[in-house]
Amino acid sequence: MLLNISHTTRYTYNQPMNYSLQKVRLRPTSSAMQTVLDWKLDIAGGKDELSYTDHHQNTVDLVSSIPGTTSLEITASGTVETHDTHGVFGCVYDAAPLWYFLQDTKLTNRGKGIMRLSNLVSKDAPTLDELHTMSTDILKAVPYTLGKTYSDTPAEAALNGAHGVCQDHAHIFIAAARNAGIPARYVSGYLMMNDRIDQDASHAWAEVHLDTIGWVGFDVSNGISPDERYVRIATGLDSQDAAPISGLRLGSSDETMIVSLQVQQ
Numbered sequence: 001m002l003l004n005i006s007h008t009t010r011y012t013y014n015q016p017m018n019y020s021l022q023k024v025r026l027r028p029t030s031s032a033m034q035t036v037l038d039w040k041l042d043i044a045g046g047k048d049e050l051s052y053t054d055h056h057q058n059t060v061d062l063v064s065s066i067p068g069t070t071s072l073e074i075t076a077s078g079t080v081e082t083h084d085t086h087g088v089f090g091c092v093y094d095a096a097p098l099w100y101f102l103q104d105t106k107l108t109n110r111g112k113g114i115m116r117l118s119n120l121v122s123k124d125a126p127t128l129d130e131l132h133t134m135s136t137d138i139l140k141a142v143p144y145t146l147g148k149t150y151s152d153t154p155a156e157a158a159l160n161g162a163h164g165v166c167q168d169h170a171h172i173f174i175a176a177a178r179n180a181g182i183p184a185r186y187v188s189g190y191l192m193m194n195d196r197i198d199q200d201a202s203h204a205w206a207e208v209h210l211d212t213i214g215w216v217g218f219d220v221s222n223g224i225s226p227d228e229r230y231v232r233i234a235t236g237l238d239s240q241d242a243a244p245i246s247g248l249r250l251g252s253s254d255e256t257m258i259v260s261l262q263v264q265q
Contacts, residue, residue: 001081001082001192001228001229001265002037002079002080002081002082002265003079003080003081003082003190003192003229003231003263003264003265004078004079004262004263004264004265005076005077005078005079005080005190005231005261005262005263006075006076006077006260006261006262007026007075007076007077007190007202007244007259007260007261007262008073008074008075008259008260008261009073009074009075009244009245009257009258009259010071010072010073010074010257010258010259010260011071011072011073011255011256011257012070012071012255012256012258013069013070013071013251013253013254013255013256014070014253014254015070015251015252015253016067016068016069016070016251016253017065017067017068017069017070017072017249017251017253018067018249018250018251019064019065019067019249019250019251020046020064020065020072020247020248020249020250021049021062021063021064021065021247021248021249022046022062022063022064022072022074022245022246022247023060023061023062023243023245023246023247024041024060024061024062024063024074024076024244024245025058025059025060025188025233025234025242025243025244025245026041026061026074026076026233026244026245027039027041027051027059027061027076027233028078028080028189028231028232028233029057029059029232031089031092031232032083032085032088032089032090032092033082033083033085033089033226033230033232034080034081034082034083034231034232035080035081035083036078036080037078037079037080037081038078038079039076039077039078039079039080040076040077040078041061041074041075041076042073042074042075042077043063043072043073043074043075044071044072044073045065045066045069045070045071045072045073046063046064046065046066046069046072046074047063047064047066048061048062048063049062049063049064050062055094055095055096056094056096056185056234056235056236056241056242057094057095057235058233058234058235058236058242063247065249074245080231082228082229082230082231083228084227084228086225086227087216087217087218087224087225087226087227088213088214088215088216088217088225089207089214089215089216089217089232090213090214090215091213091214091215092214092215098183098209099183100183100237101178101183101184101185101209101237102178102181102182102183102184103178103237104175104178105237105238105240106152106154106238107152107153107154107155107171107238107239107240108154108155108171108174108175108178108237108238109154109155109156109175110155110156110175110176110178110179111156111159111160113141113156113159113160114155114156114159114172114175114176114179115176115179117134117137117138117141117159117172117176118134118176118177118179118180120133120134120137120176121134121176121177121180121182122180123180123181126180126182126208126210128210128216131177131208131218132218132225134173134176134177135173135218135220135223136223138159138169138172138173138176138220139169139220139221139223141159141162142158142159142161142162142163142164142168142169142172143162143163144164144165144166144169144221145163145164145165146165148161148163148164149161149163149164149165149167149168151167151239153168154171155168155171155172155174155175156175158171158172159172165221166203166204166205166219166220166221167204167239169205169206169220169221170186170187170204170205170206170220170239171186171238171239172220173206173218173220174186174206174238177206177208182208182209182210183208183209184206184207184208184209185206185207185208185215185235185236185237186204186206186235186236186237186238186239186241186242187204187205187206187207187217187232187233187234187235187242188202188203188204188233188234188235188239188242188243188244189202189203189204189205189230189231189232189233189234190202190203190230190231190233190261190263191203191219191222191229191230191231191263192229192230192263192264192265193229193263197262197263197264198260198261198262199261199262199263200259200261201259201261202233202244202261203219203221203230204239204242205217205218205219205220205221205226205230206218206219206220207235217230231263
């Protein structure tokens with residue numbers, strides 16, 4: 001499937017900005033699941049200082065604002081040919097060893113609720129069926145609901161609150177998998193929706209590593225493993241590692257952010 005993507009993030013400030021530096025993780029890479037045919041990053045109100053590959057093999061652009069600007073606009077766009085691998089990314093490894101993906105973060109903490117979920121999965125030989133069952137149970141316990149959680153809401157808090165979005169679902173799944181001794185990571189990317197082109201935000205799901213097939217994905221929010229409608233962008237221990245854009249700014253100006261995203265064939 002050929003997917004055309006345009007993703008614009010626009011920051012506006014109520015007074016001239018002294019300085020800002022953004023880590024931009026918006027460049028997909030080719031793999032068994034996708035072939036990047038063309039891709040570009042356009043910047044208005046700033047400049048691309050440099051690009052590098054981090055320890056998760058994410059391509060990161062460091063984008064600085066032009067001194068005195070009142071707006072910064074970053075647009076990632078291009079065409080990706082996707083392939084349905086039933087969610088299997090495979091035995092592809094980066095600089096981080098598998099044990100690295102067993103550690104907790106502030107967003108993937110393991111409380112009593114997470115521990116109960118992890119009992120659904122065999123610790124010695126987890127199966128895909130068990131993991132899909134756990135995914136289903138997470139969505140039942142935490143229905144998809146906007147406006148109830150935040151970017152810094154931990155997994156256990158989202159589970160206890162019984163509401164969340166794709167980020168929360170991924171964090172809960174990751175935390176439960178790690179508690180069962182299964183390496184797990186967060187994936188940010190795009191999903192082509194069947195009922196719309198314009199979207200409010202990018203998407204997120206989880207991947208776990210099984211000895212038999214390598215990395216395989218689970219989109220709890222939609223109850224499936226990623227298919228040809230998905231494009232992978234970045235991975236990490238949690239959403240902070242794989243955030244499309246994160247950074248810092250100096251000055252006292254107030255910031256407003258607007259995201260515009262279109263994903264279509």
